[in-house]
Amino acid sequence: MSDTLVTCPFCGLEVPEGRYCKICGKPLDVEESISPPEVESKTEEQLDSITLPIQPERVDLPYFDITIEDMDNEAAVVLLSRSELDVVDMELDSIIERTKATRQALQLQQANKDVLTARAEELRDEFEKTKSRRRELAAVSTPLVLERLLEALDRDEERLEKLEAISSTVDKDVYKEQRREILHAIKELHENLKNAIKTAKKWVKGTKKTLKDLDKELSRIEARFKIGDISRNSYDSSKAKLERSIKIVEGGQKRLISLLRVAEKR
Numbered sequence: 001m002s003d004t005l006v007t008c009p010f011c012g013l014e015v016p017e018g019r020y021c022k023i024c025g026k027p028l029d030v031e032e033s034i035s036p037p038e039v040e041s042k043t044e045e046q047l048d049s050i051t052l053p054i055q056p057e058r059v060d061l062p063y064f065d066i067t068i069e070d071m072d073n074e075a076a077v078v079l080l081s082r083s084e085l086d087v088v089d090m091e092l093d094s095i096i097e098r099t100k101a102t103r104q105a106l107q108l109q110q111a112n113k114d115v116l117t118a119r120a121e122e123l124r125d126e127f128e129k130t131k132s133r134r135r136e137l138a139a140v141s142t143p144l145v146l147e148r149l150l151e152a153l154d155r156d157e158e159r160l161e162k163l164e165a166i167s168s169t170v171d172k173d174v175y176k177e178q179r180r181e182i183l184h185a186i187k188e189l190h191e192n193l194k195n196a197i198k199t200a201k202k203w204v205k206g207t208k209k210t211l212k213d214l215d216k217e218l219s220r221i222e223a224r225f226k227i228g229d230i231s232r233n234s235y236d237s238s239k240a241k242l243e244r245s246i247k248i249v250e251g252g253q254k255r256l257i258s259l260l261r262v263a264e265k266r
Contacts, residue, residue: 068209145199156189
């Protein structure tokens with residue numbers, strides 16, 4: 001097995017030279033993987049039959065007005081999308097409960113039908129909007145680098161266990177060759193894992209700073225409302241938005257810390 005290492009253009013990690021990345025499975029030579037086959041001497045009929053490689057469909061990432069220091073945008077979106085999914089699911093449950101209560105109220109004889117009907121329409125619009133946001137968030141399926149490394153490590157350690165279990169049934173040279181290859185891959189993964197842990201620790205610090213900034217902004221809104229600079233409606237709207245952002249960042253921070261604990265035990 002070659003000891004030459006190259007940087008994967010997709011996951012950014014150092015992996016053994018070859019056609020495909022041993023961590024994310026994508027081609028290491030991007031130009032070669034997307035260049036069309038030689039067509040200089042082909043006839044028109046043959047040209048029509050050439051099928052170029054299908055490029056993966058690009059998924060538009062959800063927009064967040066939250067930034068996390070030292071964390072690149074794509075990683076931040078992956079982390080925050082998972083966290084916001086939990087928030088959105090709670091919001092959907094709340095909308096459903098409020099809709100049920102509104103429908104029950106409509107059955108009452110003394111009910112103000114116009115007001116309750118308008119509220120039901122608002123809840124339906126809110127539900128559709130929230131459900132659409134949920135679909136957008138759920139479409140983000142890219143794992144964080146730390147997760148990819150842990151998954152790859154699990155796979156290689158499982159391969160090693162299976163190899164040890166069949167060691168007496170295979171040729172000794174083949175066993176040694178396979179064992180050496182797996183151990184080499186595991187060693188590389190551990191090296192990459194160390195770097196990913198350092199990066200994730202920076203991200204955790206970034207989430208702490210973001211939460212501190214959000215808390216400060218919340219305090220600023222409180223002060224502005226109490227001295228009469230903003231209306232009650234503006235205050236309520238801004239406060240709800242900030243508190244929601246805090247929930248999302250806190251959820252992302254908890255996931256990141258949990259992932260770090262697992263990685264540090266490897």
